[in-house]
Amino acid sequence: MAGISLAVKLTVLPAGITSLVDRVGVIIWVISLTIVAAKIASGIIKSYSDTLKTTTPITSLTTNVVNIIVFIIGFLILMNLLGISITPIITALGIGGLAVALALQDTLSNLFAGIHTIMSKQVKVGDYVQMDSGQEGYVIDIGWRTTRIKTLPNNTVIIPNVKLSQAIVTNYYVPSKELAVLVQVGVHYNSDLEKVEKIT
Structure with a gap:
């Protein structure tokens, strides 16, 4: 891309074409750098989580949230480099955002419910949970709209984040993975009760 830009500058071309090529070059560079930055940011966060073995996988x-933030920053930088004022854009986004929020009320509810679930650490990826509706299994992912649970028969249950946040959930991995199971054991009437007490 740098070679094309240099060739255009060394070639006698109309000012309009030169300006257009420069703008296209800026757009390509910013988009490329934004994509690379998003991948690097996601990689750093994943590496940080794996290295420290954090309780929030x-x-x-x-x-997705990290990628959206990086792309928004890249978009604002691109607008600034192209000489386009971002103030009207931000104002339009604020007004349009209200309309979008009303139209996507259910989706946004699931989004914020998912964020709350992750931040509260009450349910994490890898936990074995059971809902009051009967579904149980390992949490394999918490997405922007739904949470996926893998059941023991190797099926996947997809639950809206709002439903998960409102449900009564038993997390068998909290506070620890150790599980106590109460087992009733019958004792014969002629058994030595003192010996039974010592064994139990």
Whole structure:
């Protein structure tokens, strides 16, 4: 791309074409750098989580939020480099955002429910949970709209984040993975009760 830009500058071309090529070059560079930055940011967060073995594993929701933030920053930088004022854009986004929020009320509810689930650490990827509706299994992902649970028969249950946040959930991995199971044992009437007490 740098070679094309240099060739255009060394070639006698109308000012309009030169300006257009420069703008296209800026757009390509910013988009490329933004994509690379998004991948690097996601990689750093995943590496940081794996290295420290944090209690909040990386989910698709976390990765998507990071990518959206990076792309928004890249878009604003691009507008600034092209000489386009971002103030009207931000104002339009604020007004349009209200309309979008009303139209996507259910989706946004699931999004914020998913964020709350991740931040509260009450349910994490890898936990074995059971809902009051009967579904149980391992949490394999918390997305921007749904949470996926893998059941023991190797099926996947997809639950809206709002439903998960409102449900009564038993997390068998909290506070620890150790599980106590109460087992009733029958004792014969002629058994030595003192010996039974010592054994139990």
